[in-house]
Amino acid sequence: MTEHLSNPTTNPASTYLQLGGEAGVYQLVERFYALMETLSEAQVVRRMHPPSLAGSADSLFKFLSGWFGGPPLFQQERGHPRLRMRHAPFAVSVVERDEWMLCMRRAINEQVSAPTLNSKLQRMFSEMADHMINTDGRSASIGSPA
Numbered sequence: 001m002t003e004h005l006s007n008p009t010t011n012p013a014s015t016y017l018q019l020g021g022e023a024g025v026y027q028l029v030e031r032f033y034a035l036m037e038t039l040s041e042a043q044v045v046r047r048m049h050p051p052s053l054a055g056s057a058d059s060l061f062k063f064l065s066g067w068f069g070g071p072p073l074f075q076q077e078r079g080h081p082r083l084r085m086r087h088a089p090f091a092v093s094v095v096e097r098d099e100w101m102l103c104m105r106r107a108i109n110e111q112v113s114a115p116t117l118n119s120k121l122q123r124m125f126s127e128m129a130d131h132m133i134n135t136d137g138r139s140a141s142i143g144s145p146a
Helices: 021-038 040-047 054-067 073-078 083-087 094-111 115-132
Strands: none
Touching (some): 021 054, 021 094, 054 073, 083 115, 094 115
């Protein structure tokens, strides 16, 4: 997957606006982390994060804003996302990917009823999650991703 950010101008057909703009992206991120916090099936990926998920949620919200075609908040604050580099200190295997995607799939399915947008988001996140795998073993991750 090629990492790129949309330009700062919000396109009327952007995923950002289709999702509901700032409020929609925020809602997706909040539900995603609520699921990660509560689903027993997501305990491995949850342990990769700090006790409070607030910082992780803030980073994901800012990244998704730009990635979806809205304001490039993450890039403005922290530079290019360089997702693999930022997550390199953490062992990400199919276990973490699958648990992360379980939470994201459920959050998307709860929020997005339009089949085309739902499918697009599922595909986008699945490709990103696959791109993050950096080990073929079971998880031994500690710490928190950026």
